[in-house]
Amino acid sequence: MMRQDAWTEEEDVLLAETVLAFVREGSTQLRAFEEVGKKLSRTAAACGFRWNAYVRKTYERELELAKQQRKKKKEPQPSERDMTLQDVISFLQTLQQRGEGKQEIEQLRQQVCTLQKEKEELEKQLQALQQEYKAIMHILERARQLSV
CATH class of the missing domain: 1.20.5 (Single alpha-helices involved in coiled-coils or other helix-helix interfaces)
Structure with missing residues (x-):
């Protein structure tokens, strides 16, 4: 039985292409997760989790190439001081959702x-x-x- 919210291959490809494009252009992965989340009606946290847990492993070479392309363009990577309040809020929400997910998993195990x-x-x-x-x-x- 397949989960209703299971990721499809097309969604994985969209996630990978978007993240790689954002990295190439010097933007953050978090912003890519937010954009993909809007397109797929998922949370940025869900997109980030899927990227880190599964998709990233498949696209390691492409990710390194995207990072090199970003360096060639010599676009400065935003520093932590350049983070907006919204970036911080999104990051904290992601952390909170991960914690809630762990609690839910433990409850389901019990x-x-x-x-x-x-x-x-x-x-x-x-x-x-x-x-x-x-x-x-x-x-x-x-x-x-x-x-x-």
């Missing part, structure tokens, strides 16, 4: 454990009921044989 224990208990109950059923059927069969 829920899986609880459900596994419940399943095991239900299987034990089923097995006990099946044994009782067999015993009753055996008693009924013997009673039928005695009455004949």
Whole structure:
């Protein structure tokens, strides 16, 4: 079963091309994530996570080439002092969303454990009921044989 919000190959390509273009032009990856997020109706954090967790590994060479092209253009990379308030807010929101995602994962793991224990208990109950059923059927069969 595929997740409804699973990334498609086309979305991965759009993410990669946008990030590489932004890097080439001397912009930040965060701005690329924001732009892709708007196009795909996803958060910038989701785009950043997908880039770092999966897509970047596929595009390592292209990313290095984009960085070299940026250096050749001699466009200064924005320093931390050049960050806007919106950049800082976006960064902090990304960090917060990652933390919330970790909490959600832990809650889901706990829920899986609880459900596994419940399943095991239900299987034990089923097995006990099946044994009782067999015993009753055996008693009924013997009673039928005695009455004949």
